[in-house]
Amino acid sequence: MALTQAHTVYYIATRCIYSDRGLQSFKGDGGRGIEDMKKNKEIHEIQLKVLRLYDELTQFSDQCAFLCDSFAAIPAQQEFIEPETLGGIEHYSRWLKTRLVEIKIDVGEIHEQLKKFKES
Numbered sequence: 001m002a003l004t005q006a007h008t009v010y011y012i013a014t015r016c017i018y019s020d021r022g023l024q025s026f027k028g029d030g031g032r033g034i035e036d037m038k039k040n041k042e043i044h045e046i047q048l049k050v051l052r053l054y055d056e057l058t059q060f061s062d063q064c065a066f067l068c069d070s071f072a073a074i075p076a077q078q079e080f081i082e083p084e085t086l087g088g089i090e091h092y093s094r095w096l097k098t099r100l101v102e103i104k105i106d107v108g109e110i111h112e113q114l115k116k117f118k119e120s
Contacts, residue, residue, distance in 0.1 A: 042117055049110050053103070060099055067092055 070089060074081065 039117075042113075046110065046113055046117065049106075049113070053106050053110065056103060056106070060096075060103060063099075064096060067096060 067089075070092075
Protein backbone atom coordinates (compact mmCIF):
# COMPACT_ATOMS: atom_id res chain seq x y z
CA MET A 1 0.00 0.00 0.00
CA ALA A 2 2.86 2.39 0.76
CA LEU A 3 4.16 1.92 -2.77
CA THR A 4 0.81 3.00 -4.16
CA GLN A 5 0.76 6.05 -1.88
CA ALA A 6 4.33 6.93 -2.84
CA HIS A 7 3.42 6.73 -6.51
CA THR A 8 0.43 8.97 -5.81
CA VAL A 9 2.69 11.59 -4.18
CA TYR A 10 5.10 11.31 -7.11
CA TYR A 11 2.23 11.76 -9.57
CA ILE A 12 0.85 14.77 -7.68
CA ALA A 13 4.28 16.44 -7.57
CA THR A 14 4.73 15.82 -11.28
CA ARG A 15 1.28 17.15 -12.15
CA CYS A 16 1.81 20.29 -10.07
CA ILE A 17 5.05 21.09 -11.83
CA TYR A 18 3.88 20.22 -15.33
CA SER A 19 0.56 22.00 -15.00
CA ASP A 20 2.27 25.19 -13.84
CA ARG A 21 5.00 25.14 -16.51
CA GLY A 22 3.02 23.64 -19.35
CA LEU A 23 3.97 20.22 -20.65
CA GLN A 24 4.76 21.53 -24.13
CA SER A 25 7.73 23.52 -22.79
CA PHE A 26 9.48 20.26 -21.88
CA LYS A 27 9.07 18.59 -25.26
CA GLY A 28 11.73 20.75 -26.79
CA ASP A 29 11.13 23.34 -29.44
CA GLY A 30 14.34 23.13 -31.40
CA GLY A 31 16.68 25.58 -29.72
CA ARG A 32 15.94 24.74 -26.09
CA GLY A 33 17.27 21.18 -25.82
CA ILE A 34 19.83 21.86 -23.07
CA GLU A 35 17.45 24.10 -21.16
CA ASP A 36 14.78 21.39 -21.37
CA MET A 37 17.24 18.80 -20.05
CA LYS A 38 18.10 21.07 -17.10
CA LYS A 39 14.41 21.58 -16.34
CA ASN A 40 13.79 17.83 -16.50
CA LYS A 41 16.70 17.24 -14.12
CA GLU A 42 15.28 19.84 -11.70
CA ILE A 43 11.87 18.18 -11.89
CA HIS A 44 13.39 14.79 -11.20
CA GLU A 45 15.32 16.13 -8.19
CA ILE A 46 12.18 17.70 -6.73
CA GLN A 47 10.22 14.51 -7.29
CA LEU A 48 12.88 12.48 -5.49
CA LYS A 49 12.82 14.90 -2.57
CA VAL A 50 9.03 14.62 -2.35
CA LEU A 51 9.23 10.82 -2.34
CA ARG A 52 11.94 10.84 0.36
CA LEU A 53 9.90 13.26 2.43
CA TYR A 54 6.82 11.06 2.06
CA ASP A 55 8.80 8.06 3.35
CA GLU A 56 10.10 10.12 6.27
CA LEU A 57 6.58 11.34 7.11
CA THR A 58 5.25 7.78 7.03
CA GLN A 59 8.00 6.61 9.38
CA PHE A 60 7.50 9.64 11.62
CA SER A 61 3.76 8.97 11.77
CA ASP A 62 4.41 5.40 12.92
CA GLN A 63 6.78 6.64 15.61
CA CYS A 64 4.23 9.20 16.81
CA ALA A 65 1.58 6.48 17.00
CA PHE A 66 3.93 4.34 19.10
CA LEU A 67 4.55 7.20 21.52
CA CYS A 68 0.83 7.99 21.75
CA ASP A 69 0.11 4.33 22.56
CA SER A 70 2.79 4.48 25.25
CA PHE A 71 1.24 7.57 26.79
CA ALA A 72 -2.21 5.99 26.70
CA ALA A 73 -0.93 2.91 28.52
CA ILE A 74 0.57 4.89 31.43
CA PRO A 75 -2.70 5.64 33.28
CA ALA A 76 -3.75 1.97 33.01
CA GLN A 77 -0.52 0.92 34.63
CA GLN A 78 -1.15 -0.10 38.23
CA GLU A 79 2.50 -0.61 39.02
CA PHE A 80 5.23 1.88 39.69
CA ILE A 81 6.81 3.23 36.49
CA GLU A 82 10.56 3.02 36.70
CA PRO A 83 12.60 6.21 36.26
CA GLU A 84 14.39 4.69 33.27
CA THR A 85 11.07 4.20 31.48
CA LEU A 86 10.04 7.77 32.19
CA GLY A 87 13.45 8.97 31.04
CA GLY A 88 13.06 6.98 27.81
CA ILE A 89 9.65 8.49 27.15
CA GLU A 90 11.00 11.98 27.78
CA HIS A 91 13.97 11.38 25.48
CA TYR A 92 11.74 9.93 22.75
CA SER A 93 9.34 12.88 23.04
CA ARG A 94 12.19 15.37 22.59
CA TRP A 95 13.47 13.39 19.60
CA LEU A 96 10.02 13.48 17.96
CA LYS A 97 9.80 17.25 18.45
CA THR A 98 13.25 17.71 16.92
CA ARG A 99 12.37 15.44 14.01
CA LEU A 100 9.19 17.42 13.37
CA VAL A 101 11.23 20.62 13.07
CA GLU A 102 13.58 18.88 10.60
CA ILE A 103 10.64 17.71 8.49
CA LYS A 104 9.19 21.24 8.46
CA ILE A 105 12.55 22.53 7.21
CA ASP A 106 12.59 19.86 4.48
CA VAL A 107 9.08 20.84 3.36
CA GLY A 108 10.13 24.51 3.32
CA GLU A 109 13.14 23.71 1.14
CA ILE A 110 11.00 21.81 -1.35
CA HIS A 111 8.52 24.67 -1.37
CA GLU A 112 11.30 27.17 -2.09
CA GLN A 113 12.64 24.98 -4.88
CA LEU A 114 9.20 24.82 -6.47
CA LYS A 115 8.82 28.61 -6.21
CA LYS A 116 12.19 29.16 -7.92
CA PHE A 117 11.31 26.60 -10.57
CA LYS A 118 8.00 28.30 -11.32
CA GLU A 119 9.70 31.70 -11.60
CA SER A 120 12.35 30.45 -14.05
